[in-house]
Amino acid sequence: MKRLSLPKPRHHPNKVGRPSFLKNDVQSELVLRLAASGARKSEIARMMAIAPPTLRKHFDEELRRGAFLANAVVARTMLRIATDINHPKVFEAARFWLEHRAGWYPPGSVCRRCGEAIRSRSSF
Numbered sequence: 229m230k231r232l233s234l235p236k237p238r239h240h241p242n243k244v245g246r247p248s249f250l251k252n253d254v255q256s257e258l259v260l261r262l263a264a265s266g267a268r269k270s271e272i273a274r275m276m277a278i279a280p281p282t283l284r285k286h287f288d289e290e291l292r293r294g295a296f297l298a299n300a301v302v303a304r305t306m307l308r309i310a311t312d313i314n315h316p317k318v319f320e321a322a323r324f325w326l327e328h329r330a331g332w333y334p335p336g337s338v339c340r341r342c343g344e345a346i347r348s349r350s351s352f
Contacts (some may be wrong), residue, residue, distance in 0.1 A: 249278060249282050249286055251286045254302055256287065256290050258293065259283070259287040259291065260290040260293060260297075260347045262275070262294065263291045263294020263297075263298070264293075264294040264297040264298045264301075265298070266298055268324070269283060269291065272291075274289075303329065306324060306329075307325060309321035310325045
């Protein structure tokens with residue numbers, strides 16, 4: 229029976245443990261795009277075949293930029309809908325924008341997570 233051999237390590241033969249992760253530009257771009265599309269960190273790490281802590285250690289900037297880009301695209305879309313009087317969802321978009329971006333909530337609003345009354349900056 230033929231025995232399978234493991235691939236040669238990518239690090240110095242006297243070093244012990246796993247080889248260090250080597251980041252490249254293609255991986256950076258992939259992480260940025262996946263984060264911008266809303267993929268979770270655990271999904272991105274699984275796709276790249278690395279542990280989540282390794283992903284966070286080497287791609288922290290890409291993860292943060294990707295999340296910012298996703299939020300910016302959604303905010304731009306919501307603002308466009310909220311300011312288009314002819315759009316069928318103008319009221320819902322305007323209310324969402326005011327609640328989540330401007331901190332305005334109707335009087336008597338309750339937090340969905342904790343059940344406490346929301347004190348808004350202003351109300352409509």
